[in-house]
Amino acid sequence: MLPGSFSRIYAVWLRHVYILSRSVPRLLEIMYWPSVQMILWGFVSRFFAARGGGDLTTLDIALGTLLGAVMLWDILFRTQVGLSIAYLEEIWARNMGHLFVSPLRPVEWMGAIMLVSLCRAMVGAIPAALLAVPFYGFSIFDMGLPLLFFFFNLVLMGWWLGLLITAMLVKAGPGAESLAWMTTFALAPFCAVYYTPDVLPVWMQQAGQILPATHVFEGLRALTMHGVFRADYMWQAFGLNLFFLIVGASVLNWAFNDARRHGTLLQSGE
Amino acid sequence: MSSAAVISVSDLVKQYKTVRAVDGISFDVPPGSVTALLGGNGAGKTTTIAMMLGALLPTSGRVQMLGHDMAKDRFRALARMNFSSPYVDLPKKLTVRENLRIYGRLYGVRDLEKRIDALAEELDLGEFIDRGLGKLSAGQQTRASLAKSLVNAPDLLLLDEPTASLDPDTADRIRGYLQDHCKRSGMTILLASHNMKEVERLCDNVLMMKRGKIVDRGTPADLVKRYGRKDMEEVFLDVARGTSALSAPPAHHPDPESPEGEAA
Incomplete structure (x- = not known):
């Protein structure tokens, strides 16, 4: 950290807080999708639990496995989207030209938008998690400490995916902004979010092994179905995340330097 | 480079595939001066400014701002510089005060709220400082943008068409403010402008660009005299249209800022 880094990171964070705090529609949109997903999947879990015997244990497992997976997947997705949107906000506002001729370092900007994306994910996830309690009697917080690791x-995975997608947006221009919403969904089948990886073709199982989320959701099922916390899954996910975080930050830094070579930083806009 | 130069540009080139946007220009800008970078559309002014800001990497050549090489050490220079352009927006959904808070923090300004109040008074922002930037008139937005560019009390200010699209009254006020501010603070300004009255009023030196090259330079009075014209508007037209024998770069011009008098 350099002198003034915290002040610059805070400045970028504050800019996004100003935007969000005065836009009720934006805030509602962030909360809306996770809550709707949770309500929908809660009923799906109940339906399958009823068909699978209907006893309380089956229902608990179904809720823990499916609803827990829905909520946790949404955290990954919202973190990634939040990070990419933080970049797109600057493009839409045609503000990149001012930001990148200020003393703000690219790495500080990355740190700031990671913080922004985390806040956005929390704003979406917490109401959904709280709503699940009265709706289904399911509290994700009952998982305790393992929830923190998940x-x-x-x-972390949302961050590095967001950095890579932002790098693509820097390179391809704002016309490719749909990448921000599409890319993570394409990885969901490989990550075995709602099922065990053994239902996948072998090549998909192998591809899924390099994605940290696969190990997280295996860990989630180990906890909800067998009551076991598998630290090895968490370490595998963490190692992969560290590697991809370095890759993501490096690729985004390269994309910015490439934009400086081609003169696209000052021209960024809708 | 002159050791006292605030801006020192040497053999600067920017090549885009088949287009050479900036073609081996060199110049120094002394401290406390106001220098105009003039030229028609596509002359290479904005590309040159972008390289001075570090937002664009040169193909070759060197840019030193405030003694720092922009290729290696740009952030130390950027902290003491600032920039304003009507073509690069500030976030319009934020109020003027919020924008100033954000940029004040980015530039590490101490006693930020006091600084914002002082700028509000100097630039007469009080009436609209708590309104969204997008709801302001063009003149008010320009004053807000100028306030942002002065928030860190920069030693060097780069302005791209500071009074473009402003009515004559507002434009005159902005020029008056810049003139006074430079006298008081000793700040150096480099500006790109298409308004020759503005150049005559504000600038000590002029760099004339055409097709990526500096084709002439001097004080406004010197250029007017040398071209045998009545004002800078006519000099500009001569250079842009190539209608004067002088519009081709001469072998040697006395140049107050460059002992070599090189015209790139």
């Missing part, structure tokens, strides 16, 4: 690893 959460932490999925946020």
